Amino acid sequence: MAATTAKHQTMRWSDLDEDDDYGGGGGGGLSALQLPPRVVIGPDENGIKKTVEYRLNEEGKAVRVTTTTRVREVARTRVTKRAAERRGWAKFGDAAHNDDAGARLTVVSPEEIVLERPSAPGIAVVSSSLVLHPLIPALDKGAALMVCRICNAKGKHWTSKCPNKDFAPLQLDALVDNNIPPNSGGDNGGGSRPGKYVPPKPRESEMRRRNDENSVRVTNLSEDTREEDLRELFGSFGPLTRAYVALDHRTGESRGFGFLSFVYREDAERAIAKLNGYGYDSLILNVEWAAPRPN
């Protein structure tokens, strides 16, 4: 706690900084301007700071007010007990090797965050999803209601018909890194114009988007095989956009089969070749190309 003594006059903390309001409009003969200025001494090596100032009391008389404050004490009591406790811990990581770093270990994040202003014209927004999609031409009025939630194309197609729907965000990044073009066939007219709104990263629901082209069906799964298990098993062949185990709606139990969608068809082929007939959980897996789901 700050050790503060104020002589001649009781005062509040808030008074300390109000050096321009002496007298408070009281009707004395003296004015604040005639009072000696406030003098601050210290803080010294012990953190003691003295302030000497002159004020007018209620009767308009000048009084000297001396305030003594232990500055360090104040700073120390600003932290909680637990925080103070943590200061006693042994340093680790970078802080253990660099005394100086201990005080400021905050680092700049390498993550690139694009802030876009939708209304600003001509702003080139660079993001992984945008790079993959060519710009779309100006669109017809009235078509704007149809907005693809994957590539943000307006008036082109619905999300379910998006030519890029099979590329989950993680795979998108992989494609950028590997310089592999996206679904190159046909109408891939999705995309966004620079300066337009760029949708946020797709969520979990979009991560699981199915991809009939590269999907395999796996049957003869044991009851307790979960999607994570399939991911682990099939993921070794290449990136997946979806792992799904069919569940009974009523019991929630596995129906013994599931589906996996690969980013690359070749990976799906290899998975079929390797895992069809593969013993898993004491059962023999059956892995084939999945038929497109009927409407």
Place this chain on the structure above:
DNA sequence: GATGAGCGA
């Protein structure tokens, strides 16, 4: 033995 769920007109 067996072919999936879900965000909009």
